Amino acid sequence: MLSKTFAFALLAGVMMIGSAQAGDVCEEAEARYQEVKNELPSDEGVTVVKLYNYNFCPPKLTVKAGTTVRFVNVDKRTSHSVWLKEAGKEESERFFPVEFWEFPFTEKGEYPYLCGPHWEREGMRATITVE
Template sequence: MWSNNKAKIICVALAAVLTAASGVQASDLTVSAKQKTICAKADARYQELYPNAKDDGVVVVKLYKYTFCPRNVTVKPGTTVRWVNVDKRTSHSVWLKQAGEAESERFFPEEQWEFPFITPGEYPYLCGPHWDQEDMRGFVRVTD
């Protein structure tokens, strides 16, 4: 029998190959001046909510005003990315759609969701309810 972890690793690895073949690049996700301003506010809100945060080797991406902050991250294999909702009212999700992963449950302000990136590759992701109208997308590059 396959364990859920083995199946997940194989699915993510296959998705990495397919994503690489599709030509999606982190540079496709440019960061506008508006997004930079939003991300500065997201960083301040995170510090306000979690003044003594110890991220213990995880990479934190904040969700604020329909924006992933930072929008593009590069991590080493085995790194966990933690998405933290620092909005005041809006719920979000994280969906590694091209990797074949199920969309996360919606998480509300001050809630979080994590995903371990095991296999090198490029992983575009989006917020299920907000990617289409708000262009709420992000990108994780996993490299040695």
């Protein structure tokens, strides 16, 4: 039988590994975005959020009113959507790798959003604050 000390140490180690992986995922998303960026329209004038490995990167973003945010799927296999459910917006259509969806944030406020098909994953819930 595992001692309580060993079980606690094991759990702490797993949590540390999970935290390190979560921190690295946005770096991986940026690297993948750089690989596919030439296949997309110019990102000049928009703010980009990457969807990668069941995460929105960055998970928290602050923009000025009038900013268009482009959500880019940089995964290699899965489709995603963006749903500003609390703001009463309809869910976007699913978009596949190297596809995107854009939304203009015109009104100040806090906008939680999620990925419709993957909402249960912590990384697939995020927030945009519009100032």
